[in-house]
Amino acid sequence: MSEATIPDRAAPLTPSGNLRRRQLVSRAAELAATTAAVIAVAALAIVVYTVVARGAGAIDLDFIFTGYPTGVGPMLLGTLVIALVATLMAMPVGVLIALFLTEYAGSRAAGPLRLTLDLLNGLPSIILGLFVFALLVDHKQQSGFAGAVALAIIELPLIARGSQEVLLLVPRSLREASDALGVARWRSVLTVVLPTALGGIVTATVLAVARAAGETAPLILASSVFDPKQFSVNPFESMPNVPVWIYKLSEEGNPEGFTEAWGMSLLLVSFILFASLGARALLARSKRKLSS
Amino acid sequence: MSTVSPTAAGAGVRVRRMSPLRKRLDLVGDRVLFGVCLLAALLAGAVIVLVGYQIVHGASAAISEFGFAFVYETTWQPNFGVFGAGSLLFGTAVTSAFALLLGAPIAIAVGLFLTLLAPPGVRGVVGPLVELLAAIPSVILGFWGLLVLGPFVQSEVEPFLHGTLGFLPIFGAPQTTGLSVFTASLILTLMVIPIIASISRDLFQSVPPELQDGAGALGATRWEVVRGVVLPTTSSGVVAACLLGLGRALGEAIAVSQVIGAGSELQSSLFESGDTLASRIALQFPGALTELHKASLFYCGVILLVIGLASNLIAQAIGRRFGYRGATAR
Numbered sequence: 001m002s003e004a005t006i007p008d009r010a011a012p013l014t015p016s017g018n019l020r021r022r023q024l025v026s027r028a029a030e031l032a033a034t035t036a037a038v039i040a041v042a043a044l045a046i047v048v049y050t051v052v053a054r055g056a057g058a059i060d061l062d063f064i065f066t067g068y069p070t071g072v073g074p075m076l077l078g079t080l081v082i083a084l085v086a087t088l089m090a091m092p093v094g095v096l097i098a099l100f101l102t103e104y105a106g107s108r109a110a111g112p113l114r115l116t117l118d119l120l121n122g123l124p125s126i127i128l129g130l131f132v133f134a135l136l137v138d139h140k141q142q143s144g145f146a147g148a149v150a151l152a153i154i155e156l157p158l159i160a161r162g163s164q165e166v167l168l169l170v171p172r173s174l175r176e177a178s179d180a181l182g183v184a185r186w187r188s189v190l191t192v193v194l195p196t197a198l199g200g201i202v203t204a205t206v207l208a209v210a211r212a213a214g215e216t217a218p219l220i221l222a223s224s225v226f227d228p229k230q231f232s233v234n235p236f237e238s239m240p241n242v243p244v245w246i247y248k249l250s251e252e253g254n255p256e257g258f259t260e261a262w263g264m265s266l267l268l269v270s271f272i273l274f275a276s277l278g279a280r281a282l283l284a285r286s287k288r289k290l291s292s
Numbered sequence: 293m294s295t296v297s298p299t300a301a302g303a304g305v306r307v308r309r310m311s312p313l314r315k316r317l318d319l320v321g322d323r324v325l326f327g328v329c330l331l332a333a334l335l336a337g338a339v340i341v342l343v344g345y346q347i348v349h350g351a352s353a354a355i356s357e358f359g360f361a362f363v364y365e366t367t368w369q370p371n372f373g374v375f376g377a378g379s380l381l382f383g384t385a386v387t388s389a390f391a392l393l394l395g396a397p398i399a400i401a402v403g404l405f406l407t408l409l410a411p412p413g414v415r416g417v418v419g420p421l422v423e424l425l426a427a428i429p430s431v432i433l434g435f436w437g438l439l440v441l442g443p444f445v446q447s448e449v450e451p452f453l454h455g456t457l458g459f460l461p462i463f464g465a466p467q468t469t470g471l472s473v474f475t476a477s478l479i480l481t482l483m484v485i486p487i488i489a490s491i492s493r494d495l496f497q498s499v500p501p502e503l504q505d506g507a508g509a510l511g512a513t514r515w516e517v518v519r520g521v522v523l524p525t526t527s528s529g530v531v532a533a534c535l536l537g538l539g540r541a542l543g544e545a546i547a548v549s550q551v552i553g554a555g556s557e558l559q560s561s562l563f564e565s566g567d568t569l570a571s572r573i574a575l576q577f578p579g580a581l582t583e584l585h586k587a588s589l590f591y592c593g594v595i596l597l598v599i600g601l602a603s604n605l606i607a608q609a610i611g612r613r614f615g616y617r618g619a620t621a622r
Contacts, residue, residue: 026513033409036401037418040489043482044425047436096332104326105333115608116337122536122604123340123597124543126570127347130593133577134346153339160336184318186325214429216546220574243431250435250550258439265432276427280420 048273051265058263068228072264077231078239079268082144082223083213085235086151091205093152094159095194098201101160102167103189121157128153129218142223144232144239150218155208162204162283166197169290199286203279210275214268216243224248242268347597350590353583362591368556370576375588377595379558383566384596387473387548388541390562391480396534399485403492404518419493426486434547437479442470442551445478450563464561471553474562476571479547484537491533495526528610535607539600545570569596 063071097117101110128150136146170193178188194201219241226232226240242264249261348355354362358375365376406419450466457463499522507517523530545568553565554575567575569592580586 022513022516026515029515029518030409033401033405036398037405037410037422039398040402040422040425040485041418043485044421044428046440047428047433047482050436050440051432093332093335096329097336099325100329100333104329109333113333113336116340118608119340119601119604120336122539122600123343124539124545124570124600126543126545126573127343127593127597127600130350130573130577130590131343131346134350134590135342138350153343156336156339184322186321187318189325210427214431216429216431217570217574220546221577224578243429246435247431247546247550250431250438261435265435268429269432272427272429273424276424277420 048269051262051269054259055262055264055266058259059266063263064267067231072228072242072245072260072267074226074228074231074240075242075245075264076267077233078144078223078226078241079213079243081233081235082148082151082219082239082241083209085145085148086155086212087205087209089148090152090155090159090208094156094205094208095163095201097156097160098163098167099189099194101164103185103193117157117160120153121161123153124217125150125154125215126217129221132218133221137222142225142238144223144235144237144241147219147222147239147241148235150222151212151215154212154215154218155205158208158211159201159205162207163197163201166200166204166283166287166290167193169200169287170196171290196290200283200290203283203286206275206279207283210272210279214243214272216247219244220247344597347590347593351587351594353587354591355587355594357584358588358591362588363595366558368572370580370582370585373582373584375584375591377569377588377592379556380567380569380572380592381595382558383473383552384542384568384570384599386562386566387477387480387552387568388538390473390477391484391541392534392538394477395481395484395537396488398481399488399533399537400492400530402485402489403496404522406489406493407496408514408518408522419490422486422489424486425482426490430483430544430547431550433479433482434550437475437547437551438471441478442472442475444470445472445475446470450474454563461560462562464559464563467563467565469553471551471565472563473552473559473566476548476552476566476568477562479551480541480544483544483547484541487540488530488533488537491536492526492530495529495533496522499525528613532607532610535603535610539603539607542568542603543570543596543600545574549574569593 064076065071065073067074097113101113105113131153132146132150136143136149174192174196175188178192183192223238223241224244226238228240228245230240232239246261246264246268249257354375358365362376363381364378366378366382367374367376368379369375402418402422406415406422410418446466446469450470450472453463454466503521503525504517507521512520548568549571552567552571554567554571555565556567557564559566573589573592573596577586577589580589
């Protein structure tokens with residue numbers, strides 16, 4: 001053995017040569033991964049911080065409850081109505097699809113249906129805007145309803161997927177007990193399976209609403225010409241709404257409008273963040289309860 | 293229950309029978325519930341078909357006017373009734389590719405961090421936070437890009453990149469506004485990170501721990517375990533995740549239209565303004581006056597739909613083929 005290959009006897013367990021290089025590389029990779037996580041979280045923090053810092057000053061009671069120019073009440077109300085109409089359309093269909101997937105579909109029907117849901121989920125929202133424009137707005141007039149249809153299509157795969165996950169967690173024993181008592185399938189679905197999964201279905205719906213509430217692209221084509229002073233609850237006319245108004249203000253380049261837009265952004269972001277964080281926590285809890 | 297008749301009750305032990313009415317009701321109920329569920333499932337498929345039909349139908353005037361040349365022609369002059377989506381397609385490709393190039397490594401690293409490095413407490417906080425990035429509405433991200441990121445990019449990042457890497461034509465001279473292809477790509481990067489990160493985290497978690505422990509026992513360092521075991525076993529899934537992220541970046545209209553500056557020419561420098569298919573639709577559709585202009589924007593939608601569906605289908609096919617399912621972007 002030559003002198004060079006003998007490690008330093010004073011410290012027999014310290015890495016030398018190649019191993020030291022390998023460990024350095026590994027350290028560097030760990031550092032890079034941690035940095036990446038820091039970057040991702042910092043991006044969120046910076047965006048949320050900007051929205052809070054610039055928007056908080058704009059918000060007071062007048063801002064929420066009165067019409068333009070002192071407040072954005074009509075936009076908030078419009079977004080609420082559009083999201084509500086969309087959810088009323090998407091939720092029943094979504095839950096029924098989830099039921100079909102868990103209760104009726106064999107693997108041959110489930111595969112294509114899941115693919116369809118994934119494709120629906122992947123449709124760019126501007127495409128849905130064009131779709132509702134061609135279907136409901138062209139040669140007629142813009143309406144909150146048209147926007148709601150587009151949002152419903154965005155919510156549908158999310159609700160169906162979320163509900164399906166929860167329905168799959170309903171214990172087999174409950175279904176079997178129901179079967180053993182000779183209860184018909186539809187009765188056990190409606191009175192045993194659905195009530196057990198209800199909490200999870202509702203939270204999945206809330207997550208879907210949080211996702212759809214901020215969608216702008218479809219509403220630009222479906223419900224963008226409106227009077228920001230007018231409160232409106234009639235979905236069959238063009239309704240004021242938050243995302244389109246933020247978009248318009250951002251295009252205008254007027255500093256006062258920017259403050260207003262930051263204020264609305266803060267309201268929208270806080271609704272979305274609280275809804276999705278709350279729903280996530282509830283969903284995790286109800287899943288734990290079902291699977292325990 | 294009234295299923296036992298009074299006379300039978302007196303006769304002692306007897307099996308409770310369902311009344312014929314209830315039996316019939318159950319038969320009908322079963323069929324109705326099945327039918328309604330099936331109908332809902334068919335509705336989902338019908339929506340996809342209907343969307344495709346309406347978009348193509350809306351574009352029919354432009355398709356018959358310009359034919360396939362629309363895809364590569366770069367002239368877009370609404371006043372003269374001449375339309376071509378070449379530069380838009382170019383802008384879409386550049387912004388999405390750049391977003392993916394920058395976002396995918398970061399997102400995969402975040403996924404690795406969450407599965408292999410982070411202690412459970414940190415994981416429980418960072419994971420949801422990264423996913424929340426996807427929950428920020430695009431209009432707010434675009435607004436932030438317009439007022440905060442754009443000026444910063446213009447005053448700091450552009451001069452720096454031009455100074456150090458200016459010999460590359462993509463880093464041309466800095467412009468007066470921060471509204472550029474570059475800023476749009478950065479915003480898109482923020483949008484693809486949460487999608488790819490959450491899917492790749494799920495993928496990395498599915499790698500059998502025995503394989504990793506085996507590599508570790510052979511003396512592999514943490515990085516070598518990742519390089520030699522974790523990434524090779526999940527590579528197809530990671531590719532699928534990137535394709536889903538790509539689909540998101542391609543189709544983003546609002547945020548891009550706010551920060552890209554709506555230029556119409558092909559530029560080699562990333563710091564110039566540009567436009568993408570989706571953002572052109574969002575910007576010009578509300579003001580489109582002629583039917584041909586609208587039809588051309590629908591034609592852009594057709595191209596977008598084809599690319600979007602293709603990237604999604606390929607991602608699903610890869611995911612299915614290699615056993616990873618539920619590659620859903622949330």
